[in-house]
Each structure stands twice: as structure tokens, then as C-alpha cells.
Amino acid sequence: MILPLSSLFYARISIFGRRQKMLSLAVWLTTLVLETLILLQALKGEFLSKYILFYAYLGSVFLQSFFLLIIYLVRPSYYAPLYWSAEFVSVVMGWGVVWEIYRGALGRFPGAARMARNVLVLILLMVISKVLVNTWSSTVWQPAGTVVELERDFRAVQAMVLIGLVIVIAFYRIPLGRNLWGMMLGYGLFIGTNVITLALRALLGYSFQTAWRYLQPLSYLAVLCVWYMTLWSYKAAPAPKAQLQIEQDYQFVSAATKRGLLQARAYLRRAMRP
Amino acid sequence: MNGALPFLADGLVLIVLLILLLLRERSTDQARLESSEGDKTLEALRREALLQELTDRLFGSEDWHFIVKQGSAPLRRLFLQQRTALALSWLQTVRANARRLMRIHRAAVRTSPRLEPQVELTVAVDYLLFEVLCQVITLAIWLRGPVAMGRLVGYADDLSARLYEVIATRMLPPELAYGNTKGGPAPPGAPRARER
Numbered sequence: 001m002i003l004p005l006s007s008l009f010y011a012r013i014s015i016f017g018r019r020q021k022m023l024s025l026a027v028w029l030t031t032l033v034l035e036t037l038i039l040l041q042a043l044k045g046e047f048l049s050k051y052i053l054f055y056a057y058l059g060s061v062f063l064q065s066f067f068l069l070i071i072y073l074v075r076p077s078y079y080a081p082l083y084w085s086a087e088f089v090s091v092v093m094g095w096g097v098v099w100e101i102y103r104g105a106l107g108r109f110p111g112a113a114r115m116a117r118n119v120l121v122l123i124l125l126m127v128i129s130k131v132l133v134n135t136w137s138s139t140v141w142q143p144a145g146t147v148v149e150l151e152r153d154f155r156a157v158q159a160m161v162l163i164g165l166v167i168v169i170a171f172y173r174i175p176l177g178r179n180l181w182g183m184m185l186g187y188g189l190f191i192g193t194n195v196i197t198l199a200l201r202a203l204l205g206y207s208f209q210t211a212w213r214y215l216q217p218l219s220y221l222a223v224l225c226v227w228y229m230t231l232w233s234y235k236a237a238p239a240p241k242a243q244l245q246i247e248q249d250y251q252f253v254s255a256a257t258k259r260g261l262l263q264a265r266a267y268l269r270r271a272m273r274p
Numbered sequence: 275m276n277g278a279l280p281f282l283a284d285g286l287v288l289i290v291l292l293i294l295l296l297l298r299e300r301s302t303d304q305a306r307l308e309s310s311e312g313d314k315t316l317e318a319l320r321r322e323a324l325l326q327e328l329t330d331r332l333f334g335s336e337d338w339h340f341i342v343k344q345g346s347a348p349l350r351r352l353f354l355q356q357r358t359a360l361a362l363s364w365l366q367t368v369r370a371n372a373r374r375l376m377r378i379h380r381a382a383v384r385t386s387p388r389l390e391p392q393v394e395l396t397v398a399v400d401y402l403l404f405e406v407l408c409q410v411i412t413l414a415i416w417l418r419g420p421v422a423m424g425r426l427v428g429y430a431d432d433l434s435a436r437l438y439e440v441i442a443t444r445m446l447p448p449e450l451a452y453g454n455t456k457g458g459p460a461p462p463g464a465p466r467a468r469e470r
Contacts, residue, residue, distance in 0.1 A: 006292070111389035118391040156281050159288045166291045170298070171398075172384040181299070195285035203278040240385060242418045 027217045028069055028123055034224040035062040038231055047179075047234035053096035058227075060093045084147050091154045097187050098161055104180045105169055108240055112172040119164040127157055152198035159191045177237035181274070182230020186223040193219040354419055361415045369408050376401055 021158065035058060042048040048055050064086040072079045091172070106113035169176070176184065201212045331337065341353045379397070383389050 109384045110387035112384040114387065114389050115391050115394060139326055152281055156284050159284045162434035163291060164286050164297060165286070170291070170295050172380050174384070185296060192285040192289035192292070195281055195288075199285070201279045234343055263350075 024217070026215070027221055028065065031221055031224055032062065032065055032069070032216065034221075034228055035065070037239070038224070041232055045234055050234065050236075051100055051179065051183070051231075053100040057090075057093040057097050060182070061090055062218055064089065084151075086152075087151055091151065094158055094187070094191070097183065098158060098165070101162075101180060101184045101187070104237060105165070105174050105184070106175055108237070109172065109174055112168055112174055116165060116168040119168060120161055123160045123164050124157075127160070146202065149200055149202045152195060152202055155191055155195045155198060159195045162188050162191060175238045175240070178230050178235040180237050182226055186226040186230070189226070190220060190223040216246060358415060358419060362412060365408060365412055365415065369405070372401075372404065372408075 017062070039048075039055065039058060039062065042051075042055055068079065068082060071082055079118060102113075102116065106116055162184075168174075169184075197212050197215050197219070201208050337357075338353070341350055383394065
């Protein structure tokens with residue numbers, strides 16, 4: 001399943017023009033420099049342990065990139081299969097970033113966290129149902145046609161989970177702080193562009209290869225710039241201010257709100273009758 | 275192509291949501307917003323109370339009858355134009371107040387470990403319907419004009435009062451809740467709501 005694509009990929013790399021190769025290497029080296037700077041800054045500022053899962057992800061991507069760069073320059077024939085293996089490690093490590101965002105943003109808001117958990121369970125149930133329905137309707141077990149489709153599927157699940165998180169954060173107006181904001185914005189943009197480019201790559205096939213080869217690293221470069229700016233120093237999420245006198249009984253408050261809204265709507269409906 | 279569409283939509287929705295959230299964060303200072311939420315509501319309700327005195331006049335037919343008696347078509351047109359603008363502005367204020375009250379509700383429940391997702395979903399849907407109905411009223415004002423909207427606006431007024439009664443009196447500090455304060459600000463349309 002991987003071989004045809006790998007050989008195509010390698011063939012493409014081997015006929016890479018000198019100029020494109022230089023540009024590609026320049027982007028590659030810039031991402032390595034930015035990753036190093038972000039990691040060093042976190043070490044220097046002693047906040048690496050505050051977002052350990054995020055920095056573990058970034059560290060693993062850095063090591064992979066560095067290793068793949070050497071392979072690309074020394075043994076290009078191994079590059080393509082190793083690239084895809086590294087991508088799947090990155091997908092798995094990416095869940096750590098999602099968890100970091102969830103934990104950092106909603107840890108101080110148990111109500112919103114509970115809502116987010118329910119939304120995420122619902123999303124995962126939808127995904128599992130979709131997979132089961134596809135399996136049931138097809139005679140042969142085929143999770144994805146190519147390695148590109150497989151990565152697209154995994155990234156799409158992450159994108160859906162992030163959408164759920166973003167909606168909960170926006171709805172309950174959760175204050176994030178600069179670091180978490182940067183993490184969420186950067187990773188969200190990365191996953192979003194990844195899903196789109198992988199979907200187009202799977203749809204259009206080899207004709208999208210050239211565009212894809214530039215879009216992927218450039219979008220990641222933009223994400224690194226976001227992280228570089230927002231994770232330069234430690235900026236914790238602001239604590240919630242308890243300035244309002246709130247009814248302790250949630251059931252009472254929510255029931256009253258619900259009843260009021262229903263009554264209000266009924267008023268409007270009655271008013272709309274001729 | 276059909277197979278790729280859900281994925282394209284998935285990625286696009288995520289990017290658009292993040293950009294919208296970023297724009298909202300840039301336009302509002304969250305901390306300042308939260309710390310002054312109660313004050314803002316009080317301020318808004320004071321404004322609303324003042325507006326309430328004008329509401330009956332704004333949507334009533336007395337002024338319209340007076341203008342009609344003058345027998346000038348340009349005057350009638352100008353009157354309707356100005357009244358429509360005022361009516362839309364009034365409806366915007368009512369909606370803004372309701373939005374603020376819902377924000378207080380969300381700020382209250384987000385820290386509650388006993389939050390019920392089902393209940394929250396129902397509240398959100400109810401509020402969404404309220405917003406849709408307000409949009410319908412806006413459209414009706416555009417189409418029929420404010421003078422013919424007296425009855426409808428009366429109900430919208432009651433709606434605002436109901437929202438205030440249910441949410442604000444239970445969540446705002448006592449000094450901000452009109453029911454607990456002598457001479458405090460009355461919610462829009464509160465007297466009429468009690469009369470019913």
C-alpha cells in the first residue's frame with residue numbers, strides 16, 4: 001500500500017530542480033532553527049515543565065526533522081518511507097498537544113470541562129459509528145486506500161476534537177492566556193491546513209504533489225512563527241474572577257433560566273400570531 | 275470529490291473558528307469584561323429603564339395620528355423613516371441586554387462541577403430561538419414599520435423583563451437585582467409583566 005506512493009514520492013524528489021531543492025532546504029533549516037529557539041527559550045525561562053506534553057511534541061518533531069534531513073541528504077532512497085513513519089509518530093504525539101490545551105484551558109472550569117468531555121465523547125462516537133458503517137457496508141476491511149488517506153483520517157479526527165474544544169472555549173468565554181492561545185491557534189491552524197492539503201492530495205493525486213510539497217512546510221513554518229511569538233515567555237492563563245454572587249444550586253439556576261427562556265419564547269410566538 | 279468534501283469542510287471550519295475567536299479576543303478585553311459584567315448590566319438596565327419610558331410613545335399611534343392630520347406626505351415619510359431607525363435601535367438594545375444576561379449565566383455555570391450538558395444545550399437552543407425571533411421582529415419592523423408593531427413590541431418588552439427576572443435576580447449581586455433594592459433600576463417592561 002505504501003510502496004507505490006513511496007516510489008513516486010522518491011522519484012519526484014530525485015528529479016527535484018536545484019532551485020526548488022534549495023528553497024525546500026531553506027524552509028527546512030528555518031523550521032529547525034525556530035524549533036530549537038522555542039525549546040531553548042522554554043528551558044531558559046524554566047516553563048518547559050508547565051507544558052510538558054506540548055514541548056515533548058515539539059521535541060519529537062525537531063528530532064524527526066533533524067534525522068530526516070540527514071537521511072534526505074545522505075540516503076535519499078530511505079526518505080519517503082521514513083517520512084510517513086515519522087508523520088504517524090507526529091500524529092500520536094499531537095494528541096498530547098490537544099490534551100495540553102484541554103487541561104490548561106478547562107482545568108480551572110469544571111463545568112465547562114464537563115461540557116467539553118461530553119462534546120468530545122459525542123464526536124468520538126460519531127467517528128466510530130462512521131467507521132463501523134463503512135466497514136459494514138464494504139466487503140473488504142479497508143481503513144484507508146493510501147497512506148495519505150490514512151494520515152488525513154487521523155488528522156481529521158484531531159480537527160473535529162479541536163473544533164469541539166474551540167466551541168466550548170468560545171461559548172463559555174474561557175480566558176486562555178498568551179501561551180495557551182498560541183498553542184491552540186498554532187496547532188489548530190496546522191491541523192486545519194493539514195487536513196485540507198491531505199484531502200486535496202488524496203483527491204487530486206499526483207497533480208497536487210508540487211503544491212502540497214510547498215504548502216505543508218510553509219504552513220508549518222507559519223505555525224512555528226505563532227509559537228515563537230506566543231511562547232517566548234511564561235504567561236499563565238488568568239484565574240477566573242468570582243465577582244458575581246452565584247446561586248450554589250446549579251439545578252435551580254439552570255431550571256430557572258430554561259423556564260424563563262421558554263416563557264419568553266412563548267410570549268414572542270403569541271405576539272407573532274395575526 | 276464527494277468523499278473529500280467532509281475533510282475539506284472539517285479543516286476549513288477549524289481554521290475559520292480559530293480566526294473568529296482570535297478576532298473576538300482582540301476586540302474585547304476578557305478580564306475587564308468579566309470584572310465589570312455586573313456594572314455593565316446595571317448600567318444597561320438603567321439605560322433600558324429610561325428607554326422604557328419612551329417605548330410606549332415610540333411604538334404608539336398618537337404621534338402617527340398627529341402627523342397624518344397635518345396632511346403632508348413628505349412629513350409622513352420622514353416620520354416613518356425616523357421611527358423605524360429608532361425602533362431598530364431599541365430592539366438592538368433589548369437583544370444586547372439579553373446577550374449580557376446569558377453571558378452572566380455562562381460565567382456562573384462554567385465553574386460548576388454539577389453542570390448538566392443536556393440542560394445547557396436546551397438553554398442554548400432556547401436562547402438561539404429567542405435571537406431568531408428577534409431577527410424576525412427586526413424584519414417585521416422593516417416591512418410593516420414601527421407604528422403597526424405596537425403589540426409585538428409589547429411582547430418583546432415582556433420578554434426582556436422575563437429574562438431579567440429569571441437570570442439576573444438569581445445571579446447578580448443583591449444590590450444589582452431590582453427586586454431586592456428599593457429604588458433600584460427596574461427591568462425593561464417589568465410593571466407590565468407583573469400586571470399580566
